[in-house]
Amino acid sequence: MSDLARAVRFQNVHLAIVGLIAAIFIVGVFSSDRFVTVLNIANVQDQLVALALVALAQTVVILSGGIDLSFAGLLGLLSVLFATFAGSDPETFAAAYIGILALGTAIGALTGGIVALSGIHPLIVTLATSTIMAGAALLHTKQPSGSVPIFFEDIVYARFFGFLPWGTLFVVAAYVLVGFVLWRTRFGIRVYAIGDDERAATISGVPVKLTKVLIYAFSGFIVALAAIYLVGRFGVGDPRAGIGFDLRSITPVIVGGTLLAGGRGGVLGTFLAVILLALLANVLNFLNVSNFYLWIVEGVIIVVAVSLFVARTRP
Amino acid sequence: MADPVLAARGMTKSFGSNEVLRNIDFEVIAGRNIALCGENGAGKSTLIKLMTGVYTPTAGEVLLDGAPAVFAGPKEAIAAGIAVVHQEFSTISALTVAENVFLEKEPRTRLGLVDRRRLRRDCVDLLRQLGIDLDPDTTLDRLSVAEAQMVEIAKALRSRARVLILDEPTAVLSHREIDHLFRILRDLREQGMGLVYVSHRLDEIFEVCTDICVLKDGDVTSAGPIGDYDHDRVVAAMVGRSLGELFPPKSGPAEGAEAVLSLRGLVAEGGAPPVDLVLRPGEIVGLAGLVGSGRTELALAVFGAARSSGGVELANATYGKRTPGRSLAAGLAMLTEDRKTDGLFPDASVAWNFAASTLGKGARPLALSPQEEERRSRSVVERFKVVVDHVGQPISALSGGNQQKVLIGRLLENAPRVLLLDEPTRGVDVATKAEIYRTLRRLAEEGVAILVISSELIEVVGLCDRVHVMRDGALVAELIGDAITEDGIMAVAAAAGGGAP
Incomplete structure (x- = not known):
């Protein structure tokens, strides 16, 4: 295996996903002549940015043996707060931007601290976080409200060569960066170590608690980025912006070959799976298939993907 | 120096x-x-x-x-x-x-x-x-x-x-x-x-x-x-x-005792050769061999915890469709090799671990009341001198030897006629080993047939009335009485063709 393959944690399932993406793409080409247009290709990308970001956060959390279900509430709260304070000039915008990133990170760190110190399963802790945040967001505003400066919307909707939004470049950069961190830093090795065997990691001297706090803080940071992006895209803050993102963030992680039990997998699989899911939704749309079928297809993909891994990992 | x-x-x-x-x-x-x-x-x-x-x-x-x-x-x-x-x-x-x-x-x-x-x-x-x-x-x-x-x-x-x-x-x-x-x-x-x-x-x-x-x-x-x-x-x-005092004197089966368990051409899953073996009431039979020679697989096949084909007779009746539940009900009990993963509920109390034997088939419809659980486990604790503060203590807090005593006590709860014991003294201190040997000999004298799988040759030699040596899934030799020696067993177990050391 080459160094690059090791660094990106290559698995055969990645080839399978690429194959599926190609197949769906071909179906798309034949389904409509509007499919391969700069407009549609940009559109697909717009739709995957937020999911790609939260799935990236979820990948790292799941690799470490945890799970983060706080995205639904956290996205909503950060979204309305950002839209409230972003104002219309660059100064307030910058302040709100930094403030929201700091708040997301702090809430994540707090969640991680509770997970690390209490011993309560992260599923429970993050579900509680999510509920609290959702309540707080709705207390702040029941309807979508607030705004962002025009220049931010212009950035979100800008396209290089007509089809390449900033969002995509941002997502690619984020995945490359996180992949690099997982491969080339001690923190990255710790994530895998904790996720695979917390007891062995502890007796090997891995600072398990600190690492957990950092992981959930990182997750909160990424979710804040996703919230800011969503506000820019829709022009308002929405307390319900995050609904569904908790479970939807898990799908690409699992489909991409990361083990729910932790310790195995990586960001490349998640990235490919996000593209697969976004493309699938788009093509089904062109085929005039109801969105509800998309849910069924997604569900089937999850079960098939997971049973493939189970078959593979069993002795 | x-x-x-x-x-x-x-x-x-x-x-x-x-x-x-x-x-x-x-x-x-x-x-x-x-x-x-x-x-x-x-x-x-x-x-x-x-x-x-x-x-x-x-x-x-x-x-x-x-x-x-x-x-x-x-x-x-x-x-x-x-x-x-x-x-x-x-x-x-x-x-x-x-x-x-x-x-x-x-x-x-x-x-x-x-x-x-x-x-x-x-x-x-x-x-x-x-x-x-x-x-x-x-x-x-x-x-x-x-x-x-x-x-x-x-x-x-x-x-x-x-x-x-x-x-x-x-x-x-x-x-x-x-x-x-x-x-x-x-x-x-x-x-x-x-x-x-x-x-x-x-x-x-x-x-x-x-x-x-x-x-x-x-x-x-x-x-x-x-x-x-x-x-x-x-x-x-x-x-x-x-060393001699560790093991109780041998006795062997009663004169003319009929087999309680007979294996006739039993084939364990994985392509092992067919196995014939007989256990009589009152005897302790050793199953020696290198790790990987198929001893555990054979015991699991008899017990019904692994798939197998071929004949098993239990008390002169064909015992075909074997499952662990049916085996226990029929008086065939097994102690697994790895108590941590296959025997214990580590976080549960001693009493609960003990009462788990009443959860099987043919058991009572209701769970034991906590008082009954405690009463029964106390009697085992006393009988086997288990060192424990109280029976509500999690079993993981006990030493290996004491855990093993609880498990053996649990096996005996259903009054088995045949015991299959896989490494019964692994990770157990010498004093407890001696106690376990005495318990096994007493059970044998009460008419239980016992098959002991052990990698400790001293144990096989000191405890068993008869020893079968296994190699590559087959029984390759039977040693009786004075013929049971460490050298004799190793010579057969590690002979060419086997997984020689």
């Missing part, structure tokens, strides 16, 4: 009013391998922990190269060149060999990034130096337990060590794997390292160690070059009585 690299002088340790070590002198000498023996609770781990900075002594001192040394913690001991391989593995199966060996000590670049190239190179160098042939980029889940053990040793020796302490390193290894381990240990010794080898297994001590130190109840009862010792002398020093 050369001066010791590491020594304990007058080492005494008390926890509260409980004195667990008294005035111990212990020396680790470069180029020698000293065995540290003793029953569970004799003070072996305490002594190790005192010499590696985990505990501070109540009295006495640690000497490093003859000069007093105080280790404020394990890290200081490691820095002073004292490496320990603990019984519990610290390897992580999702990480590669190199990542495991240098976990938390990864070489880093000036920017603080992990230097992957140097990580691999350092690992290759270390493995070569230790004579371990492993690819640094393989993840641990692709390695055998023995290879993981090698990684564990490499990990302990990643920083320059002069003393290597191994705590029960062979608990999970097969004969062949142990040979490899011993080769590495001999190499290390010849390179001038001082080794301490903590083990229950006397065979191994005689094979790999140069000196021996025996602890009993916190005192050194005997110490010297290994050449001055034999099995009997070591056991006598460990338990205060000789």
Whole structure:
């Protein structure tokens, strides 16, 4: 295996996903002549940015043996707060931007601290976080409200060569960066170590608690980025912006070959799976298939993907 | 003899009013391998922990190269060149060999990034130096337990060590794997390292160690070059009585007793040859053989926990569709090899673990009331002298020997006619072993037929009326009476064609 393959944690399932993406793409080409247009290709990308970001956060959390279900509430709260304070000039915008990133990170760190110190399963802790945040967001505003400066919307909707939004470049950069961190830093090795065997990691001297706090803080940071992006895209803050993102963030992680039990997998699989899911939704749309079928297809993909891994990992 | 690299002088340790070590002198000498023996609770781990900075002594001192040394913690001991391989593995199966060996000590670049190239190179160098042939980029889940053990040793020796302490390193290894381990240990010794080898297994001590130190109840009862010792002398020093007294006198089946369990051409899954075997009431039959020879598989097939074909007769009736539940109901009980994963509910109480036997088929519809649970488990605790504060204690808090007593008591709850016991005394101290042997003999005298799988030859020889030797899934020899000897068994078990050691 080459160094690059090791660094990106290559698995055969990645080839399978690429194959599926190609197949769906071909179906798309034949389904409509509007499919391969700069407009549609940009559109697909717009739709995957937020999911790609939260799935990236979820990948790292799941690799470490945890799970983060706080995205639904956290996205909503950060979204309305950002839209409230972003104002219309660059100064307030910058302040709100930094403030929201700091708040997301702090809430994540707090969640991680509770997970690390209490011993309560992260599923429970993050579900509680999510509920609290959702309540707080709705207390702040029941309807979508607030705004962002025009220049931010212009950035979100800008396209290089007509089809390449900033969002995509941002997502690619984020995945490359996180992949690099997982491969080339001690923190990255710790994530895998904790996720695979917390007891062995502890007796090997891995600072398990600190690492957990950092992981959930990182997750909160990424979710804040996703919230800011969503506000820019829709022009308002929405307390319900995050609904569904908790479970939807898990799908690409699992489909991409990361083990729910932790310790195995990586960001490349998640990235490919996000593209697969976004493309699938788009093509089904062109085929005039109801969105509800998309849910069924997604569900089937999850079960098939997971049973493939189970078959593979069993002795 | 050369001066010791590491020594304990007058080492005494008390926890509260409980004195667990008294005035111990212990020396680790470069180029020698000293065995540290003793029953569970004799003070072996305490002594190790005192010499590696985990505990501070109540009295006495640690000497490093003859000069007093105080280790404020394990890290200081490691820095002073004292490496320990603990019984519990610290390897992580999702990480590669190199990542495991240098976990938390990864070489880093000036920017603080992990230097992957140097990580691999350092690992290759270390493995070569230790004579371990492993690819640094393989993840641990692709390695055998023995290879993981090698990684564990490499990990302990990643920083320059002069003393290597191994705590029960062979608990999970097969004969062949142990040979490899011993080769590495001999190499290390010849390179001038001082080794301490903590083990229950006397065979191994005689094979790999140069000196021996025996602890009993916190005192050194005997110490010297290994050449001055034999099995009997070591056991006598460990338990205060000789080997012969460990085993109750043999009796064998009653005259003309009819078979209670007959295997007629039983084929365990996985292409093993058909097996014929007979068990009569009142006899203890040993099933000897190397690890991997198919003993456990055979027992699981009889018990119905693994698929098999061919005939089993239980009390003269064909016993075809075997499942563990049906077997228990029919009076066929089994004790599994690994109590931690296949026997115990580790977090549950002693009483609950005991009551689990009433959950099976044919059992009462309602669970036992807590009072009844407690009453029944108390009677077992008393009958088998289980050392426990109260039966509500989690069973994981008990020593291995006491856990095993609870499990054996649980087996007997359903009054079995046939017992299949897979390594019944693994990880059990000598005194408890003797108790278990007496219990088994008493059961046999009451008319139970017992099949004992054991890798400890002394046990097979001392306990069994009859011994079948297994090799590659087949029964290759039957030894009876005086023909049961360690050499006789090993000669057949390890003969060519088998997984020779």
